[in-house]
Amino acid sequence: MDISFKNVSYTYQPNTPFEHRAIHGLSFKISSGSFVAIVGHTGSGKSTLIQHLNGLLRPTIGQVTIGGFQLSSEKKLKQMKELRRRVGVVFQYPEHQLFEETVAKDIAFGPSNFGVDSEEISRRTLEAIKAVGLPEPLLERSPFDLSGGQMRRVAIAGVLAMNPEVLVLDEPTAGLDPRGQTEVMDMFYQLHQQKQLTTILVTHSMEDALHYADHVIILDHGTKYMEGKPEEVFVKKKELNKVQLDVPEVIQFLFKVEKKFGVRLTYHGQGLNEIANELHSIIKGADSIE
Amino acid sequence: MNNAFIIGQYVPGESLIHRLDPRTKIMIIFFFVIFVFFANSAASYGLLTAFSIISAIVTRIKLSYIFKGLTPVWFLIVFTFFLHLIVTREGEVLFEVLSFPIYSGAVIQGSEISLRFFLLILVTSLLTLTTSPIEITDAIESLLHPLKRIKFPVHELALMMSISLRFIPTLMQETEKISKAQASRGVDFKTGPIKDRVQAIVPLLVPLFVSAFKRAEELAMAMEARGYQGGEGRTKLRELRIVNRDRYTALLFILIIIGLFLTRS
Numbered sequence: 001m002d003i004s005f006k007n008v009s010y011t012y013q014p015n016t017p018f019e020h021r022a023i024h025g026l027s028f029k030i031s032s033g034s035f036v037a038i039v040g041h042t043g044s045g046k047s048t049l050i051q052h053l054n055g056l057l058r059p060t061i062g063q064v065t066i067g068g069f070q071l072s073s074e075k076k077l078k079q080m081k082e083l084r085r086r087v088g089v090v091f092q093y094p095e096h097q098l099f100e101e102t103v104a105k106d107i108a109f110g111p112s113n114f115g116v117d118s119e120e121i122s123r124r125t126l127e128a129i130k131a132v133g134l135p136e137p138l139l140e141r142s143p144f145d146l147s148g149g150q151m152r153r154v155a156i157a158g159v160l161a162m163n164p165e166v167l168v169l170d171e172p173t174a175g176l177d178p179r180g181q182t183e184v185m186d187m188f189y190q191l192h193q194q195k196q197l198t199t200i201l202v203t204h205s206m207e208d209a210l211h212y213a214d215h216v217i218i219l220d221h222g223t224k225y226m227e228g229k230p231e232e233v234f235v236k237k238k239e240l241n242k243v244q245l246d247v248p249e250v251i252q253f254l255f256k257v258e259k260k261f262g263v264r265l266t267y268h269g270q271g272l273n274e275i276a277n278e279l280h281s282i283i284k285g286a287d288s289i290e
Numbered sequence: 291m292n293n294a295f296i297i298g299q300y301v302p303g304e305s306l307i308h309r310l311d312p313r314t315k316i317m318i319i320f321f322f323v324i325f326v327f328f329a330n331s332a333a334s335y336g337l338l339t340a341f342s343i344i345s346a347i348v349t350r351i352k353l354s355y356i357f358k359g360l361t362p363v364w365f366l367i368v369f370t371f372f373l374h375l376i377v378t379r380e381g382e383v384l385f386e387v388l389s390f391p392i393y394s395g396a397v398i399q400g401s402e403i404s405l406r407f408f409l410l411i412l413v414t415s416l417l418t419l420t421t422s423p424i425e426i427t428d429a430i431e432s433l434l435h436p437l438k439r440i441k442f443p444v445h446e447l448a449l450m451m452s453i454s455l456r457f458i459p460t461l462m463q464e465t466e467k468i469s470k471a472q473a474s475r476g477v478d479f480k481t482g483p484i485k486d487r488v489q490a491i492v493p494l495l496v497p498l499f500v501s502a503f504k505r506a507e508e509l510a511m512a513m514e515a516r517g518y519q520g521g522e523g524r525t526k527l528r529e530l531r532i533v534n535r536d537r538y539t540a541l542l543f544i545l546i547i548i549g550l551f552l553t554r555s
Contacts, residue, residue: 017355051470056474081476084473089471089474091467096501097472097493098497099492099493099500109475109493110475110476114476144500158475159474162476
């Protein structure tokens, strides 16, 4: 589903001393099937933004369009449930939403709310638990007996079982160990490609944004600061530092190489091996001249 | 969060009333609540009303915000007034509405009770509007201190109060977070038949309890790790201190109470 924000602003608790404008004048487009990273410093409005994607918040000003659904301050959306079925949101620390007696029941909670029949639900439960890389026997255990990382995966499975077309991820790897982080992100990327999902990832990790996304939106104080392809956005060191963000390590490395050796390597999305090869050929080249 | 309801909501500020010692405020309000019931003439009511309204202005919180926050209470005030109109049968008949007689006594009593009610709510909400929960518990601990002699656990009570007050906003945030997460999984808290809506509470309450217990455990652990062992010999970071500001305010209040007794009929 195509998503577009048109001049969107959102104000918390308007007309009180606690009034707080979280985002304002935000416009952008996300095309169906793309993987978009939303990056920004704490308090830049990322979490507010994603709550517009499934109608948890309605813009104070402006208009949000998600596929055929339109959200604006004037009128309530009638097919809210349908929107929420199609847009799955994995919140920060999603394991806090677990409540059922067994893992299977918890995964089934979403689909059964949306009226999926029981046969289809058990099929999806199996599929979801496999997708998140957990063994099947876990389905009959209580989610509260599991480890933190397993609980996170169960919660993610609960969202996947809704078969959403748009997947919104709010820092899905926060608090996981390094290995778990890569595993979870790789899993999301695989799903994204397999099911042709539109994926929106909110993250603090420039590495993840660079690695997985094909479009990056950078927020600062509730407005759009920059937007573009990751390899274009992440080389602008000065601009990023201004909003307290860093360039990813790979690119930092290239900058350091340039400073130390005067060799300029442009970044165009190459991996570590390719960079090593480029460096190798440059060094070899320099040797042969001597 | 419910935006309209402000009772219990603290609005930080630098006004004279914000800076008063919380004990001064609590004592003044305590006596105000008692003396409201002594007023019985127009002048005495006028005095108390003026005192409350001026206090509200001095806080420098927008009056419109304070009054809007009292919205749920307005309903009660109006309701009390009309109840009196209908039930009380004293004095002479003023006029008849649909052949139902309205007595002068009813109008007077109705307005008196509603006004008292309004003043009580206004003044007590000024306390919570200008005093942070921590200050209030500190003040209560200090005011209840004499009860220690009869082995009343004053410190423990104050600690319990401040912990529960401290966690109200946290739990509210948690509730909002979980209800959003469950709403995203298709739970409908707002529409549908009552039976479904009651059932929709379960996915909200279970995670909330789980996290509340977890928090309690973590808090207890953190307190013990930092050597907490009850109130014995414990000093305070923020000492409450009565200064001239408080003395003048108390004096002013005593003058108002004397004025109240002079204007009583």
